[in-house]
Amino acid sequence: MSATTTAVSPDSRALWRGGRGPLLGVVVVLVAGVLLAVLRSGDGGALRHDSPTPAGALALTTLLAEEGIRTTPVGTAAEAGRALGPDTTLLVAFPNAVPPSRLTDLRREAARADARLVLVSPGEGAVHRIAPGVELAGEAEVDERQPGCADPTARRAGGATLGGRVFDLSAVEGAAACYGQGSLGTLAVLGATDGTDGTRAATVLLGSPEFLTNDALADDGNAALAMGLLGATEKLLWYVPDGSEPPPEQDEQSLLDLTGDNWRWAAGQLVVAVLFAAVWRMRRLGPAVPERLPVRIRAAETTEGRARLYHRAGARGRAADALRESTRARLAPLVGVRPSAPVSELVRAVGDRTGRPSAEVEALLAGPEPADDPALIALADDLDTLREHVAQLPGAGARPSPAPPSQPPADPGRPPAPPKKDTP
């Protein structure tokens, strides 16, 4: 506006100038995020019956369709359970994504309907639900492997691309562990009681989905193995959990369910009011002003520290010395003794003035170290008593005494020579 303006808060132009950089950054990040999400959306159609991506399984279902086997996609366990029937195979593409209780239900329904179950790379929880007794025994590299088992389907197919999870079937009767060693296999066929064609196998666990995919189906005996495992029945249910699984039912209702709609929306409006109040209260009137703080040291701190050191070290001797010295320095001018005079002179003078025995005065003024802390306290009191006694004597300090260095510090100090009154 004018050159003399004193305003320092930014105007809208300055706000835009200062804010556009960060704003641009936020926009770039958002756009990049959306683009990435769009480009990489989904899982690339992994194991979907109608997906032509390398990880999909369209090739397999096409082959099966040529053989006259219908593939029916299902999205939830409930749907799968309803569709189960005799002469049906249910492929569970991602058993770990299915709630465990649903797996138990599926197994029960499969047994009732005499249907086959094929689980792709099941985790520990899923294995225990579907095939009790089978244990997971670690991971193996996905590679071309030989069947090495009695299962006819596997034997017919020969080498196949398998690996992934390794199942330990040593505790299960009548099970075939293929594409592994001994009772460890990356393909487990359970309940294959019919040794001749193996079509009645109840449950199949696959360590890896690799050989089902479009990418690997043409290799080795992959196609034969897949056809053998999934094409043994008229109908194939292809269960890929679509995330719309209803949660397990609960009987309880939360408080929110019980309150009416009106109250909830009123509460929502109160939340808006709280936001308004927050904006109202958070805006302060100008910035906080800093203060350049002064140094704060108490001058007596070192002396207090010294006192604590004496106390901690139990330096009674030093403490008693200091107290005695202080008392001696105060007594000397009172009884007319030079401050620099030996202690014995002071003791004699004090004894003479007070009439106390010399030995007692000497013990007080130059005695041994007090034995314990109570003795030190008593010594301090006795010294006080002695000083007061001397100070109350008639004529105390009347004798000319040299300038006492021991007067209280409030003494203004005196010039080296008193003012001269006159001159000759």
Next chain:
Amino acid sequence: MALSGRAALVAALGAVVAWLVPGWQGIALVTVPLLLVVLLDVALAAPVRSLRLQRSGATTVRQGDEAHVDLTITNPSNRSLRAEVRDAWPPSSWAPGTSYDGSRQSLTVPPGERRRLTTVLAPTRRGERRAEVVAIRSHGPLGFAARQGRHRVPWSVQVLPPFAARKHLPAKLARLRELDGRTSVLIRGEGTEFDSLRPYVAGDDVRSIDWRATARQSEVTIRTWRPERDRHLLLVLDTGRTAAGRVGDVPRLDASMDAALLLTALASRAGDRVDLVAHDRTTRVSVQGHSGRDVLPAVTRALTPLEPRLVETDPRSLVAAALAAAPRRSLVVLFTSLDSGVLEEGLLPVLPRLVQRHTVVVASVADPGIEEMTAGRGTVTAVYGAAAAARLTAERHRAAELLRRLGVTVVDAAPDRLPPSLADAYLSLKAAGKL
């Protein structure tokens, strides 16, 4: 921009509407009109940026007094300004507990007019206080929202030392006049100078008769004398770490300043020149060449921003600075600490150089807390404290004794007693002609 409590209140009352009309439309029914009202209010509020602010008022204040700083706000817009104004100064500019209320004022400025508001500062510390910023919140006519902005209107207030010791000045000046009056009669000696010639009256000392003047005139004339004037005083303040220690709630340095100011006031009235040097490792402040009535203001101004520093004083350079500042014979008053370690190792070896050429006074602030500790009895802690305090006192006396042997006058007193004691020492030295 800023919201008011009214907007939040209306939003809260809107809960009734949201209850009656459940759903998003209920919330929108309340919030959208409310936001529109807020925007309208902001649009109608007087602009803050275009306000013109000017300051006037006090630029110096003695610590403990009040300073009135005026702020004139001109509203050039055609809308009435209903504003809340915060004049932000550092916290120590306000009397304790009033920094919030004291800085905030409300005022209304009609379009095209101006209003003045007065900020009352009561600084609690010495030094310079600068106005930080003026924040203005301009409320809209509906009271729902406000515009807010800041203006920087520079102003500074020098907070001078409190000079509490000035209460001693009349008494000391009276003593000075007494000194003057007494000695201006006939007493001649060291430290006096020729004052005037006047006719002899009966009772005058015959030794004072100036025969030469008597011969020139027709009557017997005698000389009168008065204390010497135009002496030189150099005040040296040690601003090292020992000056930072607090006695009571005041740093030693501030107590020394009080005494220095009293001495300056007294000496300038007595016709002596006063210079000042503050030194720790380097010379922090130097006041030289002022005379008469200028001295006290100059010294006060120089001392105002001075703060002790947490460094060990270099006594060698301190003495060198004092010698450089006092080319002819002077009374050097050294404000330092009598703590024995500092004194014996540092100052004592170099002090003789100063004593050779000048009369030296060492002024030291004693701690009354130490005396209280010395009297402590009854508990183990108290007695150990008394012992430590007694030892410190003995050390101080020993140090003072060493200084006295060098010919130095030692003034060691509690903060409230130091200024008069030092003034007494000065007057005694002056009377004794030691300057």
